[in-house]
Amino acid sequence: MAKQPRILAGQTAAITGGARGIGLATAKALLGQGMKVAIGDVDLAAAQASAEELGPSAVAIALDVTDRGSFASFLDEAERQLGPVDVLINNAGIMQIGRFIDEDDLTAKRQIDINLHGVILGMKIALERMIPRDRGHIINISSQAGKFGAPGGATYSATKHAVVGLSEAVRGELRLMDAHIDVSYVMPYVVNTELGSGLGQARGLANLEPAEVADAIVQALRHGTVEVWVPKSSRRTSVLAAVLPRRLSEGMARAMKADRVLADADSLARRSYELRASRSEPGLEGASEPQKLPSSVD
Numbered sequence: 001m002a003k004q005p006r007i008l009a010g011q012t013a014a015i016t017g018g019a020r021g022i023g024l025a026t027a028k029a030l031l032g033q034g035m036k037v038a039i040g041d042v043d044l045a046a047a048q049a050s051a052e053e054l055g056p057s058a059v060a061i062a063l064d065v066t067d068r069g070s071f072a073s074f075l076d077e078a079e080r081q082l083g084p085v086d087v088l089i090n091n092a093g094i095m096q097i098g099r100f101i102d103e104d105d106l107t108a109k110r111q112i113d114i115n116l117h118g119v120i121l122g123m124k125i126a127l128e129r130m131i132p133r134d135r136g137h138i139i140n141i142s143s144q145a146g147k148f149g150a151p152g153g154a155t156y157s158a159t160k161h162a163v164v165g166l167s168e169a170v171r172g173e174l175r176l177m178d179a180h181i182d183v184s185y186v187m188p189y190v191v192n193t194e195l196g197s198g199l200g201q202a203r204g205l206a207n208l209e210p211a212e213v214a215d216a217i218v219q220a221l222r223h224g225t226v227e228v229w230v231p232k233s234s235r236r237t238s239v240l241a242a243v244l245p246r247r248l249s250e251g252m253a254r255a256m257k258a259d260r261v262l263a264d265a266d267s268l269a270r271r272s273y274e275l276r277a278s279r280s281e282p283g284l285e286g287a288s289e290p291q292k293l294p295s296s297v298d
């Protein structure tokens with residue numbers, strides 16, 4: 001008999017990077033399920049404005065995912081205001097694109113700190129709380145760049161591949177410990193958010209809306225899905241790519257122009273996003289030179 005979907009009403013979720021984009025759409029979707037939501041963001045003013053719009057079951061809390069103290073206070077404060085955190089969504093992330101050989105070291109470090117170490121920290125701090133309760137669900141937002149290496153976003157792809165490996169390994173450890181805590185990872189194609197602005201287009205694939213990713217997250221929470229492809233059909237492409245000889249799978253990617261999505265980005269259209277992203281790790285910025293805009297990836 002098929003398992004009954006889980007009831008989410010009354011549960012508390014903490015969402016990193018919840019001020020805008022996919023995080024904000026997810027907060028809305030979870031509130032729609034009757035959950036309470038804490039949105040943490042390095043941009044506290046934007047998070048506060050979003051929480052206000054979301055209504056009384058949402059709270060905004062300052063968060064820098066690269067800082068252990070900040071992450072622990074985020075979860076402490078979420079639990080103080082809303083009750084034990086049942087769900088952590090590690091969504092905060094940045095994507096700074098450009099040719100790998102032109103990328104400066106601080107840009108690489110910032111993406112690794114936020115996209116990967118932020119998720120590592122979040123999982124550790126949440127599991128300290130979830131393991132004694134023997135319940136909880138952690139959802140890590142990876143990307144399709146976490147399965148296919150995306151030219152023009154090498155370090156970004158590396159961080160998103162790492163999130164997939166991290167999620168699988170921690171999930172395995174939790175099973176060995178007989179802990180009843182779920183770990184899922186989500187791999188969206190390009191989404192219409194500021195992070196996704198000015199990107200190229202693959203043939204036959206339309207950009208997603210943040211609400212479509214949010215719906216997939218709700219379904220993953222309800223059904224305990226581990227590997228979440230958005231759109232679902234991209235799972236077939238990944239299975240096919242894995243069984244085809246490399247010459248054919250790379251030919252298929254070229255025919256779909258999937259190798260041009262980040263490489264053909266319009267740097268002018270991404271200008272304000274890239275500047276915001278370069279200021280997303282407060283601890284690193286003090287010591288850094290101003291961020292250079294990515295050079296064209298022709």
Ligand code: NAD
Binds near residue numbers: 042063093193282
């Ligand atoms: P976005 O830029 O719209 O939102 C990301 C949020 O994260 C922002 O509010 C930002 O302030 C916050 N943030 C950045 N650094 C932070 C830090 N140090 N601490 C706390 N918060 C921080 O981006 P989005 O498109 O909504 O992306 C959300 C996630 O989805 C990211 O992990 C991204 O890699 C992933 N993703 C996005 C796309 C896409 O095309 N938009 C596709 C696949 C995966």
